[in-house]
Amino acid sequence: MTELTYQANIFPGTRQELLDRISQQLRPKRFHHVLRVEQTALELAAKNDVDLERASIAGLVHDYAKQRPDEDFIAAIKAYQLNPELLHYGNAIWHGVVGAELIKRELHIYDEDILNAVRHHTTGDVYMTPLEQVIYMADYIEPARDFPGVAEARQVTAKDLGAGVAFQAQHTLQYLIENGLPVYPKSLATYNAWVPRYQN
């Protein structure tokens, strides 16, 4: 387990202070998921030349808002004048897109690469920086994830981060459609941007 010493003042405090803030927001099971995502993100970051401190912080905060009540998200969508279309979705979409706004204001993290990694960690996006790709994939393949295909997802991602993104985009869209769930437009855009590109 890697415990980074933060040096870049991206979060105004120590890693332990960030852990304390996050553990106040999350039940233990979710908190432990977040720790595993951080570790997986550090591994993917090292392999893909991504800044380790940003990978650690983004991994730790990516689900910061996951256990907030719907009213908090609805209030934030209105207060910060986010796209009103968001009101048609729910926690699955809000905890990333709206969660980033709460992280900015409550944790004083202003690094846009980190905030975008949080915003896009559930749906992906057409363009994703290497850090955004690392967080999107770390969340999907952290060691406790157990779904049919996770072993292949880990193999593909170890070989090529972008191919991992394509794998997840395809399988998530498939899952949503098979279960009759609403597809957030960005999830479809992610599929179109990434999946055909990786077919050979």
Ligand code: DGI
């Ligand atoms: O927060 P986590 O559980 O760690 O993981 P996540 O943020 O990737 O959320 C995964 C869930 O989000 C999974 O159940 C599928 C769902 N999801 C992803 N894209 C969409 C979506 N749900 C809806 N309704 N629409 C989407 O486009």
Ligand code: FE
């Ligand atoms: Fe999440």
Ligand code: FE
């Ligand atoms: Fe997560």
